[in-house]
Amino acid sequence: MDIWDKEKRSQVMSKIRSKNTRPEMILRKALFARGFRYRVNDKRLPGTPDIVLPKYKTVIFVHGCFWHGHEGCKHASTPKTNTEFWVDKIITNKKRDKIHTGQLISLGWTVLTVWECDIRHNFKRDLPRLIDNVEAAILRGKSKKISIKIYEERENEVVLVAEDIVEYNQNPSDMKTENH
Secondary structure (H helix, E strand, C coil), X not given: CCCCCHHHHHHHHHCCCCCCCHHHHHHHHHHHHCCCCCEECCCCCCCCCCEEEHHHCEEEEEECCCCCCCCCCCCCXXXXXXXXXXHHHHHHHHXXXXXXXXXXXXXXXXXXXXXXXXXXXXCCCCHHHHHHHHHXXXXXXXXXXXXXXXXXXXXXXXXXXXXXXXXXXCCHHHCCCCCC
């Protein structure tokens, strides 16, 4: 039996975000501090990845352990009420994640998944180690040198810096072959 009535439960569930969650914000802030520039929730790519690093042809999904059924995680327990609904929903989410990952890989993207429990619990006291692992995965096979373009300079003060714009290929047959 649920501890809240249907109306209260609906109100609580409606407050759960799908974008800009705390774990996403922590990861984005840490990557930005390391010099990575990215796009957020890019709808042009399958699955609308949470973080897109076009320069490295890498996307990052920050998955909530409950919502994406993180195997073996204590934060991914099945609710005691309406169990059939939740099991079906989580299985559907996992199938969708697998499809989107496959589509992105076929488009030539490297796909990384960072779990909420890693950010909030497992690496809470040692977040730099988690970021080191993510950075290593992003840079695997890439030069560590990060270049920037200066678009405007006034009295030795950089006004705007950005990476090149990268066009996304929606069809794998249109892609140029790259060594990864």
